[in-house]
Amino acid sequence: MGIPLSTHQQSVSYDLAPAEYRIDATSEHKKCSSCFAYELSLCAVILKNAESNVNGIAGKPLVASVRKVPARRTISHPNEWSDFVPIICEGWATTSIALPDGRRQILSFLLPGDMFSTASLFEYASGRMVEAVTDVTYRAYKRSELQAYLYEYPIVLEMLTKSWIEEKKRYDQLAIDLGRRTASERIAGIILDLMNRLSKRGMTQDQTVVFPIRQHHIADATGLTPVHVNKILSEFRRNGLIEITNRQLTILDRAGLHHVANMR
Amino acid sequence: MGIPLSTHQQSVSYDLAPAEYRIDATSEHKKCSSCFAYELSLCAVILKNAESNVNGIAGKPLVASVRKVPARRTISHPNEWSDFVPIICEGWATTSIALPDGRRQILSFLLPGDMFSTASLFEYASGRMVEAVTDVTYRAYKRSELQAYLYEYPIVLEMLTKSWIEEKKRYDQLAIDLGRRTASERIAGIILDLMNRLSKRGMTQDQTVVFPIRQHHIADATGLTPVHVNKILSEFRRNGLIEITNRQLTILDRAGLHHVANMR
DNA sequence: CGGGCAATTGAAATACATCAAGGCGTGTGG
DNA sequence: CCACACGCCTTGATGTATTTCAATTGCCCG
Numbered sequence A, B: 001m002g003i004p005l006s007t008h009q010q011s012v013s014y015d016l017a018p019a020e021y022r023i024d025a026t027s028e029h030k031k032c033s034s035c036f037a038y039e040l041s042l043c044a045v046i047l048k049n050a051e052s053n054v055n056g057i058a059g060k061p062l063v064a065s066v067r068k069v070p071a072r073r074t075i076s077h078p079n080e081w082s083d084f085v086p087i088i089c090e091g092w093a094t095t096s097i098a099l100p101d102g103r104r105q106i107l108s109f110l111l112p113g114d115m116f117s118t119a120s121l122f123e124y125a126s127g128r129m130v131e132a133v134t135d136v137t138y139r140a141y142k143r144s145e146l147q148a149y150l151y152e153y154p155i156v157l158e159m160l161t162k163s164w165i166e167e168k169k170r171y172d173q174l175a176i177d178l179g180r181r182t183a184s185e186r187i188a189g190i191i192l193d194l195m196n197r198l199s200k201r202g203m204t205q206d207q208t209v210v211f212p213i214r215q216h217h218i219a220d221a222t223g224l225t226p227v228h229v230n231k232i233l234s235e236f237r238r239n240g241l242i243e244i245t246n247r248q249l250t251i252l253d254r255a256g257l258h259h260v261a262n263m264r
Numbered sequence C: 001c002g003g004g005c006a007a008t009t010g011a012a013a014t015a016c017a018t019c020a021a022g023g024c025g026t027g028t029g030g
Numbered sequence D: 001c002c003a004c005a006c007g008c009c010t011t012g013a014t015g016t017a018t019t020t021c022a023a024t025t026g027c028c029c030g
Helices: A025-033 A042-051 A143-152 A154-180 A183-200 A215-222 A226-238 A254-261 B025-033 B042-051 B143-152 B154-180 B183-200 B215-222 B226-238 B254-261
Strands: A019-024 A063-069 A074-076 A084-090 A093-098 A104-110 A129-132 A136-142 A208-210 A242-245 A248-251 B019-024 B063-069 B074-076 B084-090 B093-098 B104-110 B129-132 B136-142 B208-210 B242-245 B248-251
Touching (some): A063 A084, A093 A215, A104 A154, A104 A215, A136 A143, A154 B104, A154 B154, A183 A215, B104 B154, B104 B215, B143 B154, B183 B208, B183 B215, B183 B226, B183 B248, B183 B254, B215 B226
Antiparallel strands (some): A019 A063, A093 A129, A208 A248, B084 B136, B242 B248
């Protein structure tokens, strides 16, 4: 019939990343506050609360286990049960869902500061697969503790609803991208979107970023075929829009790319 | 370039549906509890709380304005500001987003008991267009009051997070549908999904339902062209899977349809 | 040095879009 | 009551964006 199969054969056995060590968040403060995404993420809120140690529960600082996963390893399986809420500290990961026959759709790329999903605060299994693109380290907060925090500190709740709304907007964009945009638009769009998110985190130098994702990732994120992604990327290069060398992406003609993306 | 334009030309001027009358929810109890979606929706929770009138805020029952909108009218515009959280009582509606050039993607069909979006409890403008398919009546709760309710009654919050998670699952499905499924799968899938949701509401008689949506709605929901939708529906009919007459859809071969949909 | 993963390219196939025309049903105005 | 327009469905012919298939290359890593 013509079904685009998954583009990435999964040869990894079920293998939960072990908690390497447990720390309380405060003791890691220095480390966290130097994180790329510090101000964006829940982490900042959590740590600041732990610091301004005034009322009841702040006396008991939030415990997070730090975990590390090598590149290309599965971090969590669709129906894996977990009592922890993970937030990325370093590296890139993907969340995706798959059809039984292997077709796969990447829902988002996870960057430092991202929770796997906002809903992970309330659900024990996300229904999604999370995979490391590069080596990844993430912090896993105990869900029950984080929830207690949530009810205790209105600002945390507020932060959460805000990021929920953000997430919804991204979903909406994803839907219209996949449903109604051409291949070039989707690919240009995803590049620009990633650039934005990276630059918010201070992870760009001028117009270039380290760009660890493979073409098959782009394919799975855009609902296209790796071959076709390749052709369109070549076209972008030919037209002087971008340049990719050595896992580094640089945008040569931002306006041009924006125009191709047909952005909002 | 080959851009599928919107399939539905919008000739409706900006026109906010007027609040026809204001009532307090308790006085409408009989009406609401006979609603198709009574047990599924927030409404039940709200009314039951209003009834079991024990502590503080329940003394002041939630006020909802009931509004009616004729078929094909726009209910709310993408950046329209509103202090109300709407829940459908009767009729079908769509939520969609559009690109500047007119391409459009339907994100979901709204049925009785559905909120426009779970996030509408927290955001003043959804970024989405909501349009009536049939005549629609909906209830608009004041956001501030509903939020107070939320913080007061844990069960309401619980209900909300549950429906949030449901919503997330639907988003995920939408993404993989649009990104990775064939036209036939998408269309069969949407039919089965609607049947499920309708039957949960008691809106089916045996295998047939009233089916007010047009082919262009299916097109906009599946990311396809009305023409192509038509061809695939014809095929379904030819193969004895479904039958559509007189705004009524009946499923003749559920197993077959399921098989075409390639469902989970 | 071999083997798997990734990128690249060309040729052929196909799923879906576009274009075009006609029909049917319903409401509307003369 | 007819004429007419309009929205919707239907169908065929043609075009094209994207997939599939296949083969080659380079690269990194053990």
